Amino acid sequence: MSWFNANTDKVWDLLLSHLWLSGLPILLGFVIAVPIGWFANRHRRLRGTILSLGGILYTIPSLAFFLVLPSIIGTGFLDPVNVVVALTVYAVAIMVRSAADAFESVSPAVLDAATATGFAPTGRAFLVELPLAGPVLLAGLRVVAVSTVSLVSVGALIGVSNLGSLFTEGYRTDNDAEILIGVIGIVGLALLFDLVLVIAGRLLMPWARTPRQGRSPVSPIMSFAQHLRGGRV
Amino acid sequence: MIEYRSIGKTFADGTEAVGDFSLQLPSRTTTVFVGSSGCGKTTLLRMVNRMVDPSHGQVLIDDVDVSTRNKVELRRSIGYVMQEAGLLPHRKVIDNVALMMRLKGADKKEARDRAHEVLETVGLDSSLANRYPAQLSGGQQQRVGVARGLVTDPNILLMDEPFGAVDPIVRDELQQELLRLQRELDKTIVFVTHDIDEAFLLGDQVVILKKGGEIAQVGSPAEILAKPANDFVSSFIGLEKGHRKLHVEERNGTRIVVDETGKATGVLSE
Ligand SMILES: Nc1ncnc2c1ncn2[C@@H]1O[C@H](COP(=O)(O)OP(=O)(O)OP(=O)(O)O)[C@@H](O)[C@H]1O
Numbered sequence: 001m002s003w004f005n006a007n008t009d010k011v012w013d014l015l016l017s018h019l020w021l022s023g024l025p026i027l028l029g030f031v032i033a034v035p036i037g038w039f040a041n042r043h044r045r046l047r048g049t050i051l052s053l054g055g056i057l058y059t060i061p062s063l064a065f066f067l068v069l070p071s072i073i074g075t076g077f078l079d080p081v082n083v084v085v086a087l088t089v090y091a092v093a094i095m096v097r098s099a100a101d102a103f104e105s106v107s108p109a110v111l112d113a114a115t116a117t118g119f120a121p122t123g124r125a126f127l128v129e130l131p132l133a134g135p136v137l138l139a140g141l142r143v144v145a146v147s148t149v150s151l152v153s154v155g156a157l158i159g160v161s162n163l164g165s166l167f168t169e170g171y172r173t174d175n176d177a178e179i180l181i182g183v184i185g186i187v188g189l190a191l192l193f194d195l196v197l198v199i200a201g202r203l204l205m206p207w208a209r210t211p212r213q214g215r216s217p218v219s220p221i222m223s224f225a226q227h228l229r230g231g232r233v
Numbered sequence: 234m235i236e237y238r239s240i241g242k243t244f245a246d247g248t249e250a251v252g253d254f255s256l257q258l259p260s261r262t263t264t265v266f267v268g269s270s271g272c273g274k275t276t277l278l279r280m281v282n283r284m285v286d287p288s289h290g291q292v293l294i295d296d297v298d299v300s301t302r303n304k305v306e307l308r309r310s311i312g313y314v315m316q317e318a319g320l321l322p323h324r325k326v327i328d329n330v331a332l333m334m335r336l337k338g339a340d341k342k343e344a345r346d347r348a349h350e351v352l353e354t355v356g357l358d359s360s361l362a363n364r365y366p367a368q369l370s371g372g373q374q375q376r377v378g379v380a381r382g383l384v385t386d387p388n389i390l391l392m393d394e395p396f397g398a399v400d401p402i403v404r405d406e407l408q409q410e411l412l413r414l415q416r417e418l419d420k421t422i423v424f425v426t427h428d429i430d431e432a433f434l435l436g437d438q439v440v441i442l443k444k445g446g447e448i449a450q451v452g453s454p455a456e457i458l459a460k461p462a463n464d465f466v467s468s469f470i471g472l473e474k475g476h477r478k479l480h481v482e483e484r485n486g487t488r489i490v491v492d493e494t495g496k497a498t499g500v501l502s503e
């Protein structure tokens with residue numbers, strides 16, 4: 001505790017960097033993955049290929065990814081952009097499958113009714129398909145959020161400061177308290193993201209008390225535990 | 234007037250849903266397509282609003298071939314009511330109805346006012362307007378479906394087994410309601426059902442269909458009952474089971490209407 005009291009400003013700074021280093025990839029991943037998932041669901045033949053591609057991207061070890069990215073996109077070695085780009089790719093990789101499932105979960109009868117009553121294709125996509133895919137999209141996004149928050153910490157290994165820096169530094173200086181604060185900070189942040197998403201879901205989708213065909217792929221907590229164990233590094 | 238001109242539909246998988254079908258549906262009347270499952274009723278209905286495009290032949294509305302019209306515009310000009318109502322689960326009742334007005338370019342206030350008005354017309358309590366469809370009974374959802382079909386005041390209303398999924402008492406209510414509405418509104422209604430009683434109750438013109446959209450008989454209910462064209466029709470309308478052949482017997486001094494099986498079905502009013 002005394003360590004924390006002496007370093008509040010530093011922890012706060014690291015928390016803020018962690019926040020945007022994870023928030024940005026979550027947001028970008030969602031925005032990029034949803035249209036791809038919609039497309040994959042629309043074109044049944046390409047669906048398998050697109051989803052496997054996502055699966056393959058996700059198996060790239062994150063540390064290796066952070067290291068080779070600068071030479072691919074021409075950024076500096078310590079540039080936080082590397083972390084944001086890599087994590088966005090992972091977010092897209094997970095989210096595309098959820099998005100395809102989400103659009104598949106929308107009742108064909110409702111879509112047919114929408115068309116028959118005079119929705120044009122674009123109007124139908126935005127006013128009917130997207131909101132009705134919402135519950136399953138949200139389930140997928142929650143997984144992406146927790147996994148991204150924990151993955152950011154790997155960035156500390158290549159010198160991009162975030163709460164993970166407390167692990168590397170605490171390990172080097174044999175400071176258990178510092179490591180513990182790091183863990184608490186990351187878990188707290190993950191729970192915060194999850195809470196925000198759940199509340200946003202309640203507000204945006206008051207009609208969906210429980211997702212009807214909710215096929216949440218993995219529970220967020222399970223996937224979070226897996227990442228904390230370092231399964232990905 | 235809606236006119237089918239030698240129309241046929243074979244689906245991509247080779248199923249011939251409709252072989253060769255021609256018929257005129259007079260304006261401001263109700264035409265009912267009735268027949269057993271898979272005989273092509275829905276296919277015929279959906280060719281009117283281009284949800285299905287025919288393999289050959291034409292559908293004309295007031296002498297204009299529908300294939301020359303923009304699909305979306307056409308659908309917006311025709312009311313469509315289906316089984317299970319087909320409401321948008323994520324929109325409140327009022328918005329489900331108002332959305333049709335919005336699609337046609339009405340402003341928010343105008344759309345809502347009109348939606349409230351038409352919900353009242355179909356006999357739905359205004360306290361239900363702010364519920365989601367899942368919070369309504371099947372019969373109430375069906376009323377909302379009818380309201381949605383009517384909200385833009387279309388000349389044509391297509392109804393595909395709209396009352397098929399509700400219990401007999403509610404169905405009875407909805408049928409009476411539709412008859413009342415039709416007396417007021419004078420739409421050209423195309424109604425699909427496999428219930429012959431419903432067909433006779435609602436139809437000015439009843440079309441009895443066999444497989445492949447083949448017409449077994451067309452006529453008013455009275456014409457069909459008086460002169461069934463063939464055995465298929467007699468059996469379909471239940472003449473053979475004796476439920477429709479009624480005679481009068483005197484029992485305990487009252488004149489009772491009895492069917493061929495001896496079951497009393499009503500009294501004769503003087
Ligand atoms: N999209 C489609 N692709 C292939 N076959 C179809 C399609 N839609 C309908 N059919 C077939 O066409 C035939 C007529 O179908 P339709 O839906 O018009 O029947 P229906 O009279 O409405 O039956 P029901 O009373 O069961 O609704 C059936 O054999 C059906 O299997």
Ligand SMILES: [Mg+2]
Nearest residue numbers: 274275276393
């Ligand atoms: Mg049908």
